[in-house]
Amino acid sequence: MNATTPYFEETHEHKDLSGVKKIGLALVSLGFLLLFVSASGIAKEQPTLFSILIFGSIMVGTLVYVLPQLKEGPAGIKNNNIFFDSMTSKGAAAWVAGIFITGFYVLLYWFPQYLENWIRILDPLSFALSGGPASQWFLYGTFYTIAVVFMGVRMIVKYRHNRYQIIRTASVMFFQLGFGFLIPNILKAFNQPEFYFTYFWPLKYDYLFPNSFEWLMSSGGIGIFMFFWGAVMTFIATPVLTYFFGKRWYCSWVCGCGGLAETLGDPYRQLSDKSLKAWQIERWMIHGVLAFITVTTIIVWLNSSFGGGILGDLSNQFSQTYGFLIGAAFSGVIGVGFYPIMGSRVWCRFGCPMAAVLGIIQKFWSRFRITTNGGQCISCGNCSTYCEMGIDVRAYAQRGQNIIRASCVGCGICAAVCPRGVLKLENGKVEGRYELNDYVKV
Amino acid sequence: MTHLVIVGNGISGVTVARHVRKRSDMKITIISAETKHFFSRTALMYAYMGHMKFENMKPYEDWFWEKNRIELVFDFVSKVDTDSKKLSLKSGKEISYDKLVLATGSKYNKFGWPGQDLDGVQGLFSWQDLELMEKNTANPVNRAVIVGGGLIGIEMAEMLLTRKIPVTFLVRESRYWGGILPLEEGTLVKRHILEHGIDLRLNTELGEILPDENGRVRAVITKDGTEIPCQFVGLTAGVSPNVKFLEDSKVETGRGILVNDYLETNVPDVYSLGDCAEIKTPEGERNRLEQLWYTGRMQGEVLAKTITGERTIYERGIWFNSAKFLDIEYQTYGQVFGELREGEAKFYWEHEDHKHCLKVVFDEKSHVVIGLNVFGIRLRHDVCEKWLKEQRNLEYFLENLVEANFDPEFYESFEQSVADAYNTQFGKTLKAKTKKGFFASIFG
Structure with missing residues (x-):
C-alpha cells in the first residue's frame, strides 16, 4: 500500500475459522440432542449405534471446535473476552x-x-x-x-x-x-x-x-x-x-x-x-x-x-x-x-x-513455593484473577514475598499469565522459604 | 495531628500513604478524580480485552483504606495555595494540609496534529480514557490507526485485535520503539507485530486526521500523503507530566514538578514523585522523568521515610524494566541503549524461532557487562543485579546463565545455544553450565 514502507515481510493474514468452530459446536449440540432422544428408551434397541453417535459427535465436535485455535494466531495467553462471555462470566448461559x-x-x-x-x-x-x-x-x-x-x-x-x-x-x-x-x-x-x-x-x-x-x-x-x-x-x-x-x-x-x-x-x-x-x-x-x-x-x-x-x-x-x-x-x-x-x-x-x-x-x-522475581511485579492482577483457589497471588508478588499457601495446588497458571515473568513454581531448601526478597520494602 | 494530603491515587501516591501509615499515626488523605479506589493502571488493557473486571484490578479490597485510616476523597484539585497550605477542590470544598504530596501522574501527548481533538481520537492513560475507548469502539470500526511506536501503542493494538478491529500502526522511527530498542530486538518485535496481522508502517508520521460530517474521524493522512480510512485513532506518542493544575501555584515546574533527589519541591512541606516529578540532575545533564510503575513505587517507599522524619535520598539503583510485546516478554537489566555508546560492544543471540533472544552490552576493553535485554526468557532480577554490581564480564554471564534462569519448569534450555553463538562470534570454547540433574533438583 505504501511504497516507502521499508519492511520486508508482509503482514500475516489470519484465517477466519469461526465457521469451522461453529460446525464443532453444532456436532456437540447434536450429541446432546441424541442423548435427550435416547432418554425416551429408543436407544435401548441400538445401544452400540447410539453410544457411538452420541459420544462420537461430542468428542469429534469438541476437537473440531478446539483444534482450529492452532491456526488462529500465535500461541500465548489468550483470555480474551472471558469476562464478556455469558458462559464464563456468570451470565445467563452459566446459570x-x-x-x-x-x-x-x-x-x-x-x-x-x-x-x-x-x-x-x-x-x-x-x-x-x-x-x-x-x-x-x-x-x-x-x-x-x-x-x-x-x-x-x-x-x-x-x-x-x-x-x-x-x-x-x-x-x-x-x-x-x-x-x-x-x-x-x-x-x-x-x-x-x-x-x-x-x-x-x-x-x-x-x-x-x-x-x-x-x-x-x-x-x-x-x-x-x-x-x-x-x-x-x-x-x-x-x-x-x-x-x-x-x-x-x-x-x-x-x-x-x-x-x-x-x-x-x-x-x-x-x-x-x-x-x-x-x-x-x-x-x-x-x-x-x-x-x-x-x-x-x-x-x-x-x-x-x-x-x-x-x-x-x-x-x-x-x-x-x-x-x-x-x-x-x-x-x-x-x-x-x-x-x-x-x-x-x-x-x-x-x-x-x-x-x-x-x-x-x-x-x-x-520444599515447594512460588517464588517472586525481585521487583518486577506491576500489580496487574492477572495472577490473582486466574488463581482457581482464590489466592490473592498479587498481594504476595507485589511485596516480594514467596507464595506458600496451604491451598495452592501448583497448577502454575499464575506464572503462565504473568506478563512480567514474576512467578515461578519451585522446589528448594525448606529453610528461608518464607523470607522476603529485598526489592520491595513491605 | 499532622495532616498528610496526597494528590493522586496511583501507585506512587498509594505507596507513600501505605508506608507513612506503617511508620506514623498522622492523618492521611488521598484525593483523586479518577476512581475512588486505587487500581492498577497496568491492567487497563486487560479490562478492555475481557481478561479482568475492575474488581480484579484493585490490589487492595475496599475495606483496606478504612482499616488503615487512609481517607479517600473523590474530587479534583483545581488550585494549590502553598502560602495558606490549602487545596481548592472542584466541588468547592477546601482541604488544609501540613504536608502535601503531588503524585498526579501523566497525560498522553498531543503534538498539535490537525484533527487531534476529533471524536474517535484518543490516547490511553486513565480509567476515563478506557471508558472513552469502549465508547469509541462500540460502533463498528473497520480500521484503527495507532500513532506512536512505544509500549502503550502496542498494548492498544493488542486490545483492538481482541475486538477484531484491524490495526494500522504508524511508527515514526525506522524500527519499533526505536529510541530504546537496538536494531536486532526492534526487528524481532517487528516480525512478531506482523505475525499478529498488524499493518505496521515504519518511518511513517501522522500528518493530519480528517473528520466526517459529524466531527468524527474518517481517515488519517500520513506525512507522505497516504490516506488511511479509519474510525478510530489511538494517540500513543508518549506521555508527559500532569502538572497544569499547578500553573498559578508557587510550586516550580519544568516539564514536570521539579524535585531534588529527596523528592522535595522548591516549597517546604511539598513533595512530588512518580510520573509527574522531574528530578533535577547536576548541571549539564538532562533532568530525569521516570515514568515507570517500578520507579513510582520505589520513590514512594523512600518519600514515606522523608515525610516521617527520616530524610532519605532516592537512588534508583541498577536499572531494570520489563514489558510484554503481544506474546513476547521482555526484561532489561542495567543499561542498554538503542545505539551502542563509545567504548561499548555487544553480544547477540537469537533463537531460530525469532521469539527468544539475548543481547548483552559490555565494555569493549574489560568485557564487564553494562546491561542486557532478554526476550522470551525470564531471568532472575536478583541474580542479574548481583552480577552487574559485581561487575562480572560477558563470559561469566554466559557461563552461569542457567543460574539466572527463571522460566517455568520443563522449559527448553537455551544456555548452550547461547554459548555456542558466543563461541562462533568470538572464537571461544565456552561451555555453559546446565540445569541441575533430576536427583539434584529433588534433593539439592
Whole structure:
C-alpha cells in the first residue's frame, strides 16, 4: 500500500475459522440432542449405534471446535473476552449450565432410575470393559473421562507455548483415563475389586473403613495389596511426595477431581472468590471436613472393634451423614455443578479433606513455593484473577514475598499469565522459604 | 495531628500513604478524580480485552483504606495555595494540609496534529480514557490507526485485535520503539507485530486526521500523503507530566514538578514523585522523568521515610524494566541503549524461532557487562543485579546463565545455544553450565 514502507515481510493474514468452530459446536449440540432422544428408551434397541453417535459427535465436535485455535494466531495467553462471555462470566448461559449440571448430579446420586435409559446405552462399552452391565457410576465415569480427556486437549491447545501446562494436563488425562476409568473396570472383568489406585483416605474415606478392610482382605492377594497400597499412599507417600513437590503432585497432576477442574473447569477458574472473607471461610470449612472424616473413621473402627456393642447405631449415622453431606452433596453436586458460578475448585478449596492434609504438609514441611522475581511485579492482577483457589497471588508478588499457601495446588497458571515473568513454581531448601526478597520494602 | 494530603491515587501516591501509615499515626488523605479506589493502571488493557473486571484490578479490597485510616476523597484539585497550605477542590470544598504530596501522574501527548481533538481520537492513560475507548469502539470500526511506536501503542493494538478491529500502526522511527530498542530486538518485535496481522508502517508520521460530517474521524493522512480510512485513532506518542493544575501555584515546574533527589519541591512541606516529578540532575545533564510503575513505587517507599522524619535520598539503583510485546516478554537489566555508546560492544543471540533472544552490552576493553535485554526468557532480577554490581564480564554471564534462569519448569534450555553463538562470534570454547540433574533438583 505504501511504497516507502521499508519492511520486508508482509503482514500475516489470519484465517477466519469461526465457521469451522461453529460446525464443532453444532456436532456437540447434536450429541446432546441424541442423548435427550435416547432418554425416551429408543436407544435401548441400538445401544452400540447410539453410544457411538452420541459420544462420537461430542468428542469429534469438541476437537473440531478446539483444534482450529492452532491456526488462529500465535500461541500465548489468550483470555480474551472471558469476562464478556455469558458462559464464563456468570451470565445467563452459566446459570443454565450450572443448574443443568447440578440437576444431573442430583439425579445421579439419588434418582438414578430416571437415568436408566442413558445407562443402558452404555451396556456394550461396559460389557466390553468390565464384563457386566453399566451402572449409573459407569455412565458418570464415561462422561467424566470424556470431559477430562477432550477438555484436556483444549487446555493443551490453549497453553501450547507452556511445557509445564502441557505435561501437567497430559498427566491428569492419563490418570483419569487409566486409573480413574479403564483399570477399575478391567479389574472387575477379572473378578477383582473395582479399585481406584489414585484415590486414598481421606478423599476416598471408605478405603480405610473396616468394611473396605474386610472386603479387600477377603479378595485374595490383590485385595490385600490394594488395602496396603491405600494405607501406604495415605500415611507414607502423601507426606513424602508433598515434602518434595508440594501438594501439586496430587491435586493438579494425579487427582481426578483436580483433573476435571483443570480441564472442564479451566474456563471458570477466574470465578473463584479472592476476598479475605472467603479465605477465612475456607480455612474453617476444609479443616472442619477433615476433622469430621477423622472422627467418623475413628468411630467406625471403634464400633467395629467392639462389635457394634458400645456405640450402637452412632457410627453408622456418622458415616452415612458424611457420605450424604460431603461425599455426595459437596464433592459432586456443589463441587462440579457450581463450576460456572463459583469457579472450578469449590470442592478442592472448601471441602476436600485430602487437600486439607496436603495443605498442612505444604504449609509447614515442604520444599515447594512460588517464588517472586525481585521487583518486577506491576500489580496487574492477572495472577490473582486466574488463581482457581482464590489466592490473592498479587498481594504476595507485589511485596516480594514467596507464595506458600496451604491451598495452592501448583497448577502454575499464575506464572503462565504473568506478563512480567514474576512467578515461578519451585522446589528448594525448606529453610528461608518464607523470607522476603529485598526489592520491595513491605 | 499532622495532616498528610496526597494528590493522586496511583501507585506512587498509594505507596507513600501505605508506608507513612506503617511508620506514623498522622492523618492521611488521598484525593483523586479518577476512581475512588486505587487500581492498577497496568491492567487497563486487560479490562478492555475481557481478561479482568475492575474488581480484579484493585490490589487492595475496599475495606483496606478504612482499616488503615487512609481517607479517600473523590474530587479534583483545581488550585494549590502553598502560602495558606490549602487545596481548592472542584466541588468547592477546601482541604488544609501540613504536608502535601503531588503524585498526579501523566497525560498522553498531543503534538498539535490537525484533527487531534476529533471524536474517535484518543490516547490511553486513565480509567476515563478506557471508558472513552469502549465508547469509541462500540460502533463498528473497520480500521484503527495507532500513532506512536512505544509500549502503550502496542498494548492498544493488542486490545483492538481482541475486538477484531484491524490495526494500522504508524511508527515514526525506522524500527519499533526505536529510541530504546537496538536494531536486532526492534526487528524481532517487528516480525512478531506482523505475525499478529498488524499493518505496521515504519518511518511513517501522522500528518493530519480528517473528520466526517459529524466531527468524527474518517481517515488519517500520513506525512507522505497516504490516506488511511479509519474510525478510530489511538494517540500513543508518549506521555508527559500532569502538572497544569499547578500553573498559578508557587510550586516550580519544568516539564514536570521539579524535585531534588529527596523528592522535595522548591516549597517546604511539598513533595512530588512518580510520573509527574522531574528530578533535577547536576548541571549539564538532562533532568530525569521516570515514568515507570517500578520507579513510582520505589520513590514512594523512600518519600514515606522523608515525610516521617527520616530524610532519605532516592537512588534508583541498577536499572531494570520489563514489558510484554503481544506474546513476547521482555526484561532489561542495567543499561542498554538503542545505539551502542563509545567504548561499548555487544553480544547477540537469537533463537531460530525469532521469539527468544539475548543481547548483552559490555565494555569493549574489560568485557564487564553494562546491561542486557532478554526476550522470551525470564531471568532472575536478583541474580542479574548481583552480577552487574559485581561487575562480572560477558563470559561469566554466559557461563552461569542457567543460574539466572527463571522460566517455568520443563522449559527448553537455551544456555548452550547461547554459548555456542558466543563461541562462533568470538572464537571461544565456552561451555555453559546446565540445569541441575533430576536427583539434584529433588534433593539439592
